[in-house]
Amino acid sequence: MSIASFCGELISAELYIGDVPEEKTLPALAFPPPRIADSPGNLVSFRKTYTLVIKVFEETDSKAFTTADSIADAIRAPRYRIPCLAEDGARTGEFIRIDKLDLQMGGTGEAQLTLEWSRQIGFERETYEKVNTVTVTERMKSDA
Numbered sequence: 676m677s678i679a680s681f682c683g684e685l686i687s688a689e690l691y692i693g694d695v696p697e698e699k700t701l702p703a704l705a706f707p708p709p710r711i712a713d714s715p716g717n718l719v720s721f722r723k724t725y726t727l728v729i730k731v732f733e734e735t736d737s738k739a740f741t742t743a744d745s746i747a748d749a750i751r752a753p754r755y756r757i758p759c760l761a762e763d764g765a766r767t768g769e770f771i772r773i774d775k776l777d778l779q780m781g782g783t784g785e786a787q788l789t790l791e792w793s794r795q796i797g798f799e800r801e802t803y804e805k806v807n808t809v810t811v812t813e814r815m816k817s818d819a
Contacts, residue, residue, distance in 0.1 A: 677760045677771060678727065678790065679706045685749050686742060688731075695730065701784075702742065705730040720795045729788040736784060743778050743786035750776060750790070 676692060683690050688702040695705040709727040716722040729746070733739040750757065756770040775791040 676706060678729070678757055679704070680760055680764070681749075681757045682706075682729065682746050685746055688742075699732060701732055701734055702738075703732040705732070716795050719800075720797045722793050722795055724791065724793045727790045729790065730781060731786040731788060733784050733786075736780060736786075739784050739786040740778075740780060743788045747776055747778050747788055 679690055679692055682704055686702065686704060688704050689700040691699065691703060691705040693707065695703075695707070699705075706727065706729060709725045712724045712726075714722050714724070729743075731739050731743040731746070733742055750773055755773040755776070757773065759767045759769040759771060761767050771792050773790050773792050775789075777789040779787055779789075781787040
């Protein structure tokens with residue numbers, strides 16, 4: 676996951692992707708599955724909007740907030756762009772463009788950083804057999 680890797684490079688913390696165990700090592704970053712909402716985009720595509728809540732766990736509230744804010748600043752600085760990674764971890768040259776970023780406290784020693792971004796995805800298109808030759812036969816009407 677590109678976002679988890681981006682955050683993991685910034686903060687020395689245990690990364691939890693998916694479920695978060697009850698007993699966790701602090702500091703920790705948790706990446707549950709994002710919420711996905713879709714809507715029609717235009718005549719040829721639809722829009723998927725992703726909302727990811729990154730949970731930042733620290734010993735104190737102030738440390739959790741400071742850590743989450745430093746991640747938020749690292750996302751803001753490169754114009755809200757996070758590099759996409761291939762399966763092998765290599766950068767693809769593409770980016771996730773964050774549309775909305777929100778930071779709030781979660782619970783004791785927990786801050787939540789909410790990221791929202793969208794993608795336009797093309798509808799499947801029907802394929803038709805192409806016409807190679809068109810023959811037009813013309814008939815003239817006689818005045819007789």
